[in-house]
Amino acid sequence: MEQHPLPTxxxxxxxxxxxxxxxxxxxxxxxxxxxxxxxxxxxxxxGHSPATAKLQVGKERVKITDLQPIGHYAVKIFFDDGHHxxxxxxxxxxxxxxxxxxxxxxxxxxLRDAGHxxxxxxxxxxxxxRGEAPSELPAGDTVV
Numbered sequence: 765m766e767q768h769p770l771p772t773x774x775x776x777x778x779x780x781x782x783x784x785x786x787x788x789x790x791x792x793x794x795x796x797x798x799x800x801x802x803x804x805x806x807x808x809x810x811g812h813s814p815a816t817a818k819l820q821v822g823k824e825r826v827k828i829t830d831l832q833p834i835g836h837y838a839v840k841i842f843f844d845d846g847h848h849x850x851x852x853x854x855x856x857x858x859x860x861x862x863x864x865x866x867x868x869x870x871x872x873x874x875l876r877d878a879g880h881x882x883x884x885x886x887x888x889x890x891x892x893x894r895g896e897a898p899s900e901l902p903a904g905d906t907v908v
Contacts, residue, residue, distance in 0.1 A: 781797040781887065782896075783795045783800060794891055801820060801843050805851060805852060806850035819874055824884035838854065840852075
């Protein structure tokens with residue numbers, strides 16, 4: 765059975781709108797609420813296939829209002845826009861942390877292609893401006 769990293773810390777920073785996760789392999793991720801919301805694993809967002817996925821717009825100011833553990837494998841995230849149907853398992857959160865750059869770029873490209881304009885500063889740029897890395901990988905690990 766393949767082992768996947770498990771979280772050792774989960775901290776919600778309400779003021780900055782960032783969920784910070786540390787994993788037992790040494791990885792640490794800082795994931796903005798907007799990013800988590802637009803990449804919700806719920807069928808409401810992802811659809812039942814890529815063709816039925818729904819582009820999330822206007823989520824720049826969304827905040828997390830609650831986190832509820834689901835067994836030992838996931839967390840349910842409640843957002844202030846009423847969305848709470850996605851279960852974020854540890855493997856999915858780890859993937860979101862490792863692949864934040866291409867996923868965020870993909871989202872921004874889809875927004876632009878659909879004619880939408882974000883109305884707030886980029887949350888990843890804000891993280892970096894504060895000296896906080898969105899992703900810290902274990903020693904010797906690189907993103908491929």
